[in-house]
Amino acid sequence: MQIKxxxxxxxxxxxxxxxxxxxxxxxxxxxxxxxxxxxxxxxMQQIEEKKMPDVVLMDLEMPNMDGVAAIAAGSSLYPSVKxxxxxxxxxxxxxxxxxxxxxxxxxxxxxxAENITDTLxxxxxxxxxxxxxxxxxxxxxxxxxxxxxxxxxSAANKQENFFQLSEREQEILRMLAKGxxxxxxxxxxxxxxxxxxxxxxxxxHKLHVNSRAQALSLAYDKGML
Amino acid sequence: MQIKxxxxxxxxxxxxxxxxxxxxxxxxxxxxxxxxxxxxxxxMQQIEEKKMPDVVLMDLEMPNMDGVAAIAAGSSLYPSVKxxxxxxxxxxxxxxxxxxxxxxxxxxxxxxAENITDTLxxxxxxxxxxxxxxxxxxxxxxxxxxxxxxxxxSAANKQENFFQLSEREQEILRMLAKGxxxxxxxxxxxxxxxxxxxxxxxxxHKLHVNSRAQALSLAYDKGML
DNA sequence: TAACAATGTATCCGATTGGATTATTGGTAA
DNA sequence: TTACCAATAATCCAATCGGATACATTGTTA
Numbered sequence: 001m002q003i004k005x006x007x008x009x010x011x012x013x014x015x016x017x018x019x020x021x022x023x024x025x026x027x028x029x030x031x032x033x034x035x036x037x038x039x040x041x042x043x044m045q046q047i048e049e050k051k052m053p054d055v056v057l058m059d060l061e062m063p064n065m066d067g068v069a070a071i072a073a074g075s076s077l078y079p080s081v082k083x084x085x086x087x088x089x090x091x092x093x094x095x096x097x098x099x100x101x102x103x104x105x106x107x108x109x110x111x112x113a114e115n116i117t118d119t120l121x122x123x124x125x126x127x128x129x130x131x132x133x134x135x136x137x138x139x140x141x142x143x144x145x146x147x148x149x150x151x152x153x154s155a156a157n158k159q160e161n162f163f164q165l166s167e168r169e170q171e172i173l174r175m176l177a178k179g180x181x182x183x184x185x186x187x188x189x190x191x192x193x194x195x196x197x198x199x200x201x202x203x204x205h206k207l208h209v210n211s212r213a214q215a216l217s218l219a220y221d222k223g224m225l
Numbered sequence: 226m227q228i229k230x231x232x233x234x235x236x237x238x239x240x241x242x243x244x245x246x247x248x249x250x251x252x253x254x255x256x257x258x259x260x261x262x263x264x265x266x267x268x269m270q271q272i273e274e275k276k277m278p279d280v281v282l283m284d285l286e287m288p289n290m291d292g293v294a295a296i297a298a299g300s301s302l303y304p305s306v307k308x309x310x311x312x313x314x315x316x317x318x319x320x321x322x323x324x325x326x327x328x329x330x331x332x333x334x335x336x337x338a339e340n341i342t343d344t345l346x347x348x349x350x351x352x353x354x355x356x357x358x359x360x361x362x363x364x365x366x367x368x369x370x371x372x373x374x375x376x377x378x379s380a381a382n383k384q385e386n387f388f389q390l391s392e393r394e395q396e397i398l399r400m401l402a403k404g405x406x407x408x409x410x411x412x413x414x415x416x417x418x419x420x421x422x423x424x425x426x427x428x429x430h431k432l433h434v435n436s437r438a439q440a441l442s443l444a445y446d447k448g449m450l
Numbered sequence: 451t452a453a454c455a456a457t458g459t460a461t462c463c464g465a466t467t468g469g470a471t472t473a474t475t476g477g478t479a480a
Numbered sequence: 481t482t483a484c485c486a487a488t489a490a491t492c493c494a495a496t497c498g499g500a501t502a503c504a505t506t507g508t509t510a
Contacts, residue, residue: 130358131362140354179434218301417460420457
């Protein structure tokens with residue numbers, strides 16, 4: 001089975017190299033070539049049904065209309081078409097924008113030729129999108145440092161609880177964060193000083209730390225406070 | 226150069242298979258084996274310096290303490306150690322939690338043996354984290370449907386210094402945030418324990434607090450850390 | 451030069467903390 | 481109903497902390 005491919009890149013040399021590379025593989029059939037986003041969308045409007053691409057390889061920086069805009073428009077107009085970014089840019093901003101625009105994959109041009117065709121092909125075998133390892137890692141870092149908004153309305157800011165602290169222990173942790181000592185915790189929670197202390201020590205054990213400062217730095221670090 | 230690896234998995238058979246697989250590769254040196262998160266953290270506390278792992282391969286579902294909790298604690302306690310998830314689970318929830326907990330990579334166990342060792346090895350050649358293609362795609366989908374909070378990136382993160390702490394005192398404050406005691410601070414900064422203590426007390430005075438916990442909560446609150 | 455701030459050192463002492471251990475109670479899952 | 485666990489409580493002890501106070505050395509500023 002052949003995969004129909006479109007190539008969108010403003011440099012003719014790039015289009016040719018890619019074209020040849022894919023053609024040699026045997027499983028790819030290049031049915032559309034365009035020099036920029038606008039050109040691509042124009043050609044898509046008139047294309048014959050049987051040449052409608054399965055996958056669009058899209059460069060990002062182009063005149064007239066850039067790749068992100070083309071993906072945004074194209075993924076809405078042709079929902080069944082998979083848009084794969086193929087570019088030299090690997091900065092967070094571009095990655096993020098392309099993904100939000102609806103990119104199905106993100107490949108770096110400096111990947112070896114075999115790597116690109118192989119990854120594209122694998123995408124069809126296992127159904128997942130083609131993503132360069134470097135891009136995958138950048139995505140991970142993006143997710144790590146940016147908080148995701150709750151997808152659902154009210155499911156709002158529920159605190160993480162990696163360490164399975166009990167309700168009481170979380171309460172104790174918040175007391176520690178206020179800078180309270182055993183005695184004060186005991187008073188505020190109406191329990192004995194000894195009990196307060198026991199809780200604190202239990203929290204330490206669960207967090208694998210052995211001081212207030214360590215517990216707090218871990219708690220703040222992991223967004224538990 | 227050899228990469229020191231730790232393996233954390235509750236099933237002995239998995240540990241053995243992985244152990245052999247990595248050993249055969251030649252570039253990996255397994256220095257720590259643990260049956261669950263708790264076991265792992267315990268062993269890390271006592272491990273010899275020269276056996277401190279570079280990379281920890283962590284299963285997710287384990288008794289006592291699961292992989293996510295172990296990564297959350299471990300990545301804070303040992304910032305230089307890279308935690309790589311190695312599991313059979315590829316659902317969004319687990320992926321997301323593991324990444325937020327500080328995972329450096331995410332590999333699926335059903336990957337072929339060569340694939341796992343190769344990906345791990347490549348991680349060292351190009352510096353990026355090892356991520357299974359399927360996981361990368363799931364991450365992309367996660368980003369697509371979840372809104373990211375303001376990319377903040379460059380802008381706002383300049384450190385405030387409301388309390389006019391001296392350079393040294395800010396340094397001391399960071400030591401406190403790490404959970405160090407007087408003795409340890411002294412050693413790290415090459416000053417006497419007494420001096421370390423004097424600095425700490427001075428910081429307290431400037432912040433108008435009288436305990437580590439209060440100092441830290443104030444510092445975190447005011448964005449000084 | 452005199453004053454000053456930041457840094458470094460030291461000692462004394464009571465208060466607090468961290469750790470280990472043991473035990474009772476009430477709720478709940480097997 | 482037994483078994484388990486969270487929450488409660490207490491005791492002992494060593495280690496650490498917080499506070500006060502005194503003094504020496506720099507480097508900078510008035």
